Amino acid sequence: MLKIIHFTVNGKKTELAVDDRECLLETLRNRLGLTSVKKGCEVGECGACTVLINGEAVDTCIYLTMWADGKSILTTEGLKGPNGELNPVQQAFIDETAVQCGFCIPGLIMTAVEIVGTGKKYSREELRKMITGHLCRCTGYENIVNAVERVVNETYDATHGKE
């Protein structure tokens, strides 16, 4: 059954008629054209469909759209600066050559945005654990961990002053 929901998508207030059986992944891709949200395993294991819901990284393939009513959604499309600049997280992925085929990257970037958003510093081991909800079949993860580590440290140093 179609139902009307109101939510904020990438900073924009959005009113949308959705089927109450649909998951947020389908809504974002098919109704709003946000194709950075990738359809991977569809069972919450690969992390390719990760977006931030009220600041928390969630697998949208196992999140019903009805639950997004009243909430704020952030996808990779929403990271863009006012003049089209890349987000520091995206820049770090480029600088560390963390991308090969790119399918897992939007999801990983959103998890990295969540990690950066905590405003804390983490050890490499902690960061490895924090990105375990993503499968990457190309890179072997090393450069991805490098990129996440770099942007987390740089952001922390920028906000806390480097010692």
Next chain:
Amino acid sequence: MYDIKNYTEAKTVEEAIAALSGDPDSEIISGGTDVLIRMRSGKDAGKSLVSIHEIPELKGVHLDPDGTIIIGPATSFSHITNDPVIRENINMLGEAVDTVGGPQVRNSGTIGGNICNGATSADSAATMQTLNAIVVLKGPEGIREVPVTEFYTGPGKTVRHQNEVCTAFKIRKEDYQGWQGCYMKYGKRKSMEIATLGCAVRVKLSEDKKTIEDVRLGYGVAAPTPIRCRKAEDAIKGKKVSDGSIYDTFADTALTEVNPRSSWRASKEFRLQLIHELAKRALKESIRRAGGEADA
């Protein structure tokens, strides 16, 4: 699109109970990290869902004036791990649920679902057994409280009726104050893994930290349901922490109380070995955390 017959977004617990009572073929969905997977696989396809996802009163952890910790069943795993009441009083539960799935699943999945699914492999289950948690259920006939140690009736089965909503878990002061413990999970991977075996131990040491005043042992996947091993507990109650024989006594007795089976994940024999070894390790670590000097 999920194969859902009718979908109800309940705004209150009463609404959820009414919707569940109105359709015997309906089930509760909370975090969705298990229900939607089952639905996609075809197992629960075509069922009606009653969502309790948007009921604020079911979320969060708080401390009652009498010291009882009240855990809202719709609290996500990551919120439990980061909750100040949990961190201060039962950090072990926060650690246990931090081993569920991966980070995104822990942002969605809830402790209520973890327990009410009736899975023996649930990562919170062994710890909840050792905390003597009380499950509060609300149905058309009113509210009832069931100790989690009497909650399970078989694999995936609990005493909860189809039209009952779990509204809280209660952990009494005497079940956490002065206790320390740890949860050990064995899995082939460090993440996105269902426990091959889970072992939870909690200890209460005497004031001088030399005697085990009380001890509790709980397992996941050691039987068709999560279990407590009370004989193993009794076998070392009152013993000195310096007594090197307590570990084998504890683990050997536990073996008489478990009933693991072979599955594609692991054989019965391997699980028995894990039951024995993890009991010893978790006991040692719990004594250490409680400030006792565990014998090597």
